[in-house]
Amino acid sequence: MLFNKINSFTGRALLLVWAVLGLAAGSSCSKEETSPTTERPAAPDTHLVSSTLIGEYSTAALAGRVPDIPLAGALVRYPIRVYKLTYTTRTPGGQPVTASGALLVPVTTQALPLLSYQHGTIRPDDEDRAPSYYKSSSEVYSAVSVLASTGYIVAAPDYIGYGASKAQPHPYEHASSLASASLDMLRAAKEFCRKENAPLNQKNYLLGYSEGGFATMALHKLMEEQAASEFTVTASAPGAGAYHKxxxxxxxxxxxxxxxxxxxxxxxxxxxxxxxxxxxxxxxxxxxxxxxxxxxxxxxxxxxxxxxxxxxxxxxxxxxxxxxxxxxxxxxNDIYDWKPRAPLALFHGTADDYVPYFNSQDAYNAMRARGATQVELRPIPGGTHFSSVATYTLSALAFISQC
Structure with missing residues (x-):
């Protein structure tokens, strides 16, 4: 199936990221240009409905999830607890609905950044690959769990149409509902962290590829334009999204x-x-x-x-x-022409015949024309939609780690 290819690449790539992160090419993400984050008063709890512990996973168990990479044991830093959150959001028609997602929380008292991970396309007949099922067939179980164990609290929304909201049709590539479902998941994650005394350090990162890249771009735009009083986007790295519909x-x-x-x-x-x-x-x-x-x-x-x-x-x-x-x-659903304030890196394979490269080129050109100085275009020479996943994962995580 189409996106099984992406998942198989991503698990290996993510572990390689942390093996070579210190050697990665220097990012032009400038900390001096980024607005400082400030502590905000806690918003009222209005989104989190429930939280269920799926399991706690030791560093040894996490390292063993990708047994063909011997460095995994060295890359894993913290055990993690994985929770299924249910929360309130709205359908594309504006009706309230209970949605779900996975929250991956490292076991530590250290304040950590919050990372929103938007998954790629999941067909309805593969519904149990959504994050909140936390099945071994999903990238959230393997690759994203290793990412969390290095020191990120990861919020991974299912989106509408999967998990708790599976009775709804998934609004595939619908920018506003992908963004609002992801933002409401972040709000629920913050409510959970306050209740469970899991400290956050005010940094917020956004990642996603393909449909997840489109969702990441839409989420970044929504957060800066309508939720700036709640969140400051520290950096985002969308990959191979269809931004210019x-x-x-x-x-x-x-x-x-x-x-x-x-x-x-x-x-x-x-x-x-x-x-x-x-x-x-x-x-x-x-x-x-x-x-x-x-x-x-x-x-x-x-x-x-x-x-x-x-x-x-x-x-x-x-x-x-x-x-x-x-x-x-x-x-x-054109989300290519706006002015982001936070650092944003657009990753895309130049030979992508599924989501053509011009989507990222057009976004870069439009954003720079609006004066967005911290937008970068990171072409992956000769990369197709599938062969670019490993390079995207490596480079995107290197990018956000320097912001």
């Missing part, structure tokens, strides 16, 4: 080359059709027999040619800019 849609619909991942784009289209109340039938978007087949199974096989899959009038409406409803939905 409008341009991405045109790229797909105008393509004459085979596209190997059209089923994921179908999911995005289905989400926007529902979330924005457009509610067109599948026959509007897709040619037959694909419309009927996707109606029965939205995650079924599709052809690789956009012109074969997508109906001509639909394609024309986007490409000639006459489909105002759908174009407005794409623009609502």
């Amino acid at each position: 409008s341009a991405f849609a045109s790229y797909i619909l105008n393509s004459t080359q085979p596209l190997n991942f059209l089923s994921s784009y179908v999911w995005v289209l289905d989400t926007y059709n529902r979330v924005y109340g457009i509610n067109r039938p599948y026959t509007y978007y897709f040619n037959q027999p694909w419309a009927g087949q996707l109606q029965a199974n939205p995650f079924g096989e599709v052809p690789t040619q956009a012109s074969e899959l997508f109906a001509g009038p639909f394609r024309a409406g986007v490409l000639n800019q006459s489909d105002t409803q759908l174009l407005a939905a794409f623009r609502d």
Whole structure:
């Protein structure tokens, strides 16, 4: 399955990070330019619903989770306790819903930074790979647990549609609900830490790749624009996200080359059709027999040619800019053109044929044009969406460690 490839790369890469972190190329993340963090009064507890201890894991147990890397034992620093948190957030339609996520807490009295980890794509039939299930098949169980043990309290939201909210459809690549579910998880994590006397040191980091990169970018924007009184983003490192949805849609619909991942784009289209109340039938978007087949199974096989899959009038409406409803939905999910205040590094493989590199290039250009001096573009030369994961993990964690 598509993102099993990412998970297998990530576990090895994360451990290698901490082996070579001191030798990594120096980051231009400047501490002098970053606004200092200040202690804020505690906000009222309004998000955390419940916390359940999943387990406590020794350093020996954590090191043994990646047995093919002998350095693991040296990299693990603290035992960790893993909790399933449930918390209140809102659906894309604004209705309250109980969501869930995993919170990984090192066993120490030292004040630690809070790190929000946004996971990549999980198909509904792989739902138990969501963080709060804490299964061995997920990167949260292996790679992210090792990261936590080095000294980060890690909040890993499931997002809406998984875990406690699995009765809801997952709003795939919907920026505002990915961001709000992640932010509310951070709020619940802070409430938990206050109650359990797990001290935080006021630093807040954001990481995620692919859908997680898109969610990370959306979360960073939301935190700085609407939650600055609660959190200061210390640094973020989104990887390979589809930040420029409008341009991405045109790229797909105008393509004459085979596209190997059209089923994921179908999911995005289905989400926007529902979330924005457009509610067109599948026959509007897709040619037959694909419309009927996707109606029965939205995650079924599709052809690789956009012109074969997508109906001509639909394609024309986007490409000639006459489909105002759908174009407005794409623009609502364009999160490439804004001015971040905290250091932000954009990582992306230059040969990515799943989420094209121009998404990060466009974001970098737009942010720099707005005067964002601490935004960096970190291309991964020749990297595909999958082969870039190891380099992303190594480089992103090296980046945030210096902020």
